[in-house]
Amino acid sequence: MEPIAKFAADRMLARIARWLRMLGADVIFDERIDGAAMLQVARRDRRIMLTRDKRLKAAPDVLFLASNHFREQLRQILMRYPFDIRRDAFSRCSKCNTPLIEVDREVIRHRVPPFVYASNEKFSECPACCHLYWSGTHPERIMRELQRIRAL
Numbered sequence: 001m002e003p004i005a006k007f008a009a010d011r012m013l014a015r016i017a018r019w020l021r022m023l024g025a026d027v028i029f030d031e032r033i034d035g036a037a038m039l040q041v042a043r044r045d046r047r048i049m050l051t052r053d054k055r056l057k058a059a060p061d062v063l064f065l066a067s068n069h070f071r072e073q074l075r076q077i078l079m080r081y082p083f084d085i086r087r088d089a090f091s092r093c094s095k096c097n098t099p100l101i102e103v104d105r106e107v108i109r110h111r112v113p114p115f116v117y118a119s120n121e122k123f124s125e126c127p128a129c130c131h132l133y134w135s136g137t138h139p140e141r142i143m144r145e146l147q148r149i150r151a152l
Contacts, residue, residue, distance in 0.1 A: 004088055005081040008042035010035045012052040015070050020077065021097055022142055024088025028097060050077065071149045078149075085146065090139055093126035100124040100133060108132055 007027045009017040017029035028047065030038070035053035039062065042049040049062040057064035063080060065073040078085075092099055103125045109117055111132060120134040 004083045006045065006047040007077075007081075008038050008045070008047040008049050010038050010049070010051040010053055010056075013050055013065070013073070016050060016065075016073055016077070018094045019070075019074055019142075021092045021094045022090060023083075023085050023146075024091045025083065026092070026097065048081065075149050085143075089143070090124070090133065090135075093129060093131055093133075095131055096126060096129045098126050098128040101127055103132075 004025050007017075007020060007025055009020075009027055009029045011029075011031040011033065014029060014031060017027045020027045026047075028038075028041065028045070033041070035051055035056050039049050039051075039056055039059065041047075043061065049056065049059070050065060051057070051062055052065055052068075054064070056062050063077065065076055067073055067076070090100070101124060103123050105117065105121065105123050108123050108125070112123070112134070116134060116136070120136070122135065124133040125131070126133075
């Protein structure tokens with residue numbers, strides 16, 4: 001199986017960065033860094049730069065996203081750099097990009113609402129920012145949205 005491409009998203013693409021992370025992609029994003037500086041970071045780390053900045057679109061290691069529409073942008077990325085979403089989805093923190101680790105549900109019992117604890121067997125945590133994740137309905141909605149995006 002092909003490894004997932006590593007991306008760097010410019011500050012105009014916060015939503016794309018979060019979505020790609022939820023799908024399992026390794027995406028760096030920092031709204032404080034402008035496009036040219038992020039391109040330098042991307043090159044240093046051997047990442048594909050995702051941008052809406054027209055000044056950067058001619059670079060060979062840049063994917064210029066022509067559309068302003070999120071669904072079209074995501075579709076363009078997934079068509080150009082396909083990866084196994086079913087295998088990799090929900091394996092990274094959508095907030096900070098760190099790979100998630102599975103945690104024992106007893107350890108997090110008092111960190112989630114009682115109904116969440118009672119209705120979920122598996123929990124994951126980001127070791128960097130301590131954000132907790134569980135399946136619930138959010139992943140199902142994301143996968144349905146992906147099916148719609150791919151059908152565009």
